[in-house]
Amino acid sequence: MWQKVSSLDRRWIYLGVAICAALPLILEFILPIPATPPVKRLFDTIDNMPPGYFILLSMDFEPSTMPELLPMAYAIAQHALSRGIKVGFMTLAPAGPGMIEIVLEDIRKAYPDRKYGEDYVNLGYKPGLSAVILGIGEDIHRVFPRDAYGTSLEDIPMMREIHNYKQIELVISLSGAGYPDAWILYANARYGQAVATGATAVMAPLYYAYLATGQFVGMLGGLKGAAEYAELVRKVGYMRIPEVQHRVGVQMSSQSFVHIYIVLLIIVGNIAFFFIRRQRGR
Structure with a gap:
């Protein structure tokens, strides 16, 4: 499993970035600021x-x-x-x-x-x-x-x-x-x-x-x-002029979703690295 995670096609990662960026813009979702x-x-x-x-x-x-x-x-x-x-x-x-x-x-x-x-x-x-x-x-x-x-x-x-x-x-x-x-x-x-x-x-x-x-x-x-x-x-x-505040809030939410996604990728990638290294050590 962890080997598959570490060798995941980068195109899936880019697709995830696109989805995280687009969803708040489409749904006009605003995170607390x-x-x-x-x-x-x-x-x-x-x-x-x-x-x-x-x-x-x-x-x-x-x-x-x-x-x-x-x-x-x-x-x-x-x-x-x-x-x-x-x-x-x-x-x-x-x-x-x-x-x-x-x-x-x-x-x-x-x-x-x-x-x-x-x-x-x-x-x-x-x-x-x-x-x-x-x-x-x-x-x-x-x-x-x-x-x-x-x-x-x-x-x-x-x-x-x-x-x-x-x-x-x-x-x-x-x-x-x-x-x-x-x-x-x-x-x-x-x-x-x-x-x-x-x-x-x-x-x-x-x-x-x-x-x-x-x-x-x-x-x-x-x-x-x-x-x-x-x-x-x-x-x-x-x-x-609430439309300006709404727009910048939505844009910030989009940015935040992408940042959260990248942090999760880093965490998962590090977990995969340590599990694979431990398996090879055996």
Whole structure:
């Protein structure tokens, strides 16, 4: 028996992976999603802010990392806007403006009670990276004299009192590249600005050191982090775009099923190995 297990045609293994990945997507099954400490820390930071505070959501990513990072933007924006926290959207990535517009299109429909220019603003894209981050610390109006639609920041009510990091309660950089490092180096280290990040699963392990030192107040790591944060937002009743939370929950369940399947294969494979070795030893 164990000899057959050890020599199983790998095509059956691949078929099992396909079934485990497809079933949750077809049945729309969602596993429980408990929040990990880095996610809970970011959620609590925003949840404890008084209404009227301003956060800067820097969507520093492009379409290639959209499946992991876009759900984070949706969840954070809904959490903040539902609590009356003002949100400034910006990006340091060349293709970032398109990502912002995807989110804002749904925000406008889901939040008719929130007005552009009073509750949220799209500052758009600005090249320069370090110069942009440092410039915001001096005067955001000089870095972004106009919003993404050509309106002067002086004519946008919510931006009249926002001049630099002193008026920005939190910066959140969503990225699959090294942009969060730049926010730590130039905004946190230079100006003491509170910074958090949402990173792809590949990049997230690089940022645990920043969490340990308190330089990041919180972090969402990959699809799992997005699903955890969206679930926290749903539990407190702030989810107005539920299809995004449902989709990311289903995707996370699919990923989890495949991981469980692979772990079981490893366990069975090791058991087969030891039984076969013992039989040969006889």
